[in-house]
Amino acid sequence: VKSLFAVALGILTAVGGFVDIGDLVTNGLVGSRFGLSLAWVVVVGVVGIAVFAEMSGRVVAVSGRPTFDIVRERLGPRVGLANLVGSMAVSLLTYVAEIGGVALSLELATSVWEYFWLPFTAAAVWLVLWRAKFDIIENVFGLLGLALVVFAVAVWHLGPDWGGLFHTAVTAAKPGQEDITTYWYFAIALFGAAMTPYEVFFFSSGGVEEKWSEKSIPTMRANVLIGFPLGGMLSLSIAAAASLTLQPASIEVNTLGQVALPVSIALGKLGLAIALLGFFAATFGAACETGLSVGYSIAQYFGWQWGKFVPPMQAARFHAVLLLSTLLAVAILLTTIDPVLVTEFSVVFSAIALPLTYLPILIVANDEQYMGHRSNRWLANTLGSIYMVVVVVASLAAIPLMIITNMGTT
């Protein structure tokens, strides 16, 4: 019963923790402009993140070391540094976006200006990172993030033409008024939002925090193979809700308030209250995960003591990185930059950094010296190789499409 509970809890937190500010904004925006015609990208992204999260989780379970610690040892400091710079820069940008997302959620609930909330939000995130135990951070916000299921309930309550929705999703038909380059720009943004590098950083380092062993592999696989696809369903329900209520009214999502509007239309105040709780939990949880990921990546590269499994005094440099990155994030946001714009940048730059994150994982997961009989088999390698082609293409196309479409505004 205890192990079943652990599996169920893992799956639920994986579902609730899947959606972050990038998923909220990008899926809302895409749903309001393209309906469900880009749903296939979410499916491709979820399969991709599941493939690489399973690989990195397996590496941790077998070796007892985080993936990126091995990346530096196996591929050398130069490749490790490229991996660190690319992935960490995106994680830091995502951290900024998540803290901004928490402030926006609080602003939405209180109508008090977001800049008032920023210092309190940053302080609260830092306090949680410093004081709270790892499993508390993972489980509490993951479970509260399940409140976003309210978007799926809203879609069901709106009573859509399911056949029509399914047809749009399957045919991937671009709306007539939208440009093809804009369609592909948002496809890459959605892909980047689904496969953000921090998720793998957090997942693999979290495995060390929770002392995974080979016995943990079935539980880890259940989290990844059941939890992530269900989390992807949440993303799709946000897009579906926007496509049903906002697209017919020519409303283009640019704010968190517009993302919440379909729930209010479908379910009224109760639904909206649950959605706001979901926004807060999803962004706060993701802020903790991205903050930790920044600390993990730097500490693991330089070989410092890291993690929540030791007291802060024993991992002083790791905690100093957490503090400094939190101060940097709040300083960037207090320049009055729009957090939604930061989010849009973060998902596109995620797509750009994907090869730097995922190629080393593929190499390490194939190394029998580390992995023994648990190294990649044909299915993981086939999927991994296909995804490497996809992430390289997405990475190369991201900046040209961003320029041509003026960040999707044409």
Added chain:
Amino acid sequence: VRWRVAVPVLVPLLSLALAGCIPASPDVGTYRAQALQTLQTATSEVATVQKLLEQQQDGRIFSPVVITQLRYSEDSLAKRTQAFSALNPPPSQDDLDTKCTAVLGTAQDLLGDARVAAHRSDLAEYPQLLDQLDRVSTRLDDLERTLS
């Protein structure tokens, strides 16, 4: 020698920087595309405010959500309108410029009125505001249709 290298780099950079300070004079195609984008933003923000007021009238949305989103919608429309107004219209597009300026101004005023009414929780004003928003929405649609 340093200047010979620096001048070809600095002159284009300086020109670009100066170009950013001077109101643009786009060609007809670019101007109409900018007009269309501005009208689409206005349509989106007007429709958002319509939905918000309808929801609040029916007691289905919290006041802080309405007030926050109204602020964002008003800001978004003001920024887009300001950027469009800064363009020098080509002579053949004066008529379009006049029509756009008029309808965008009306939309901005209405969003301001909606904000005031929402702050005062003046639900009695909502039917009239919704009616006016509906009319400006139709005007925006008509103008968009002439451009697309």
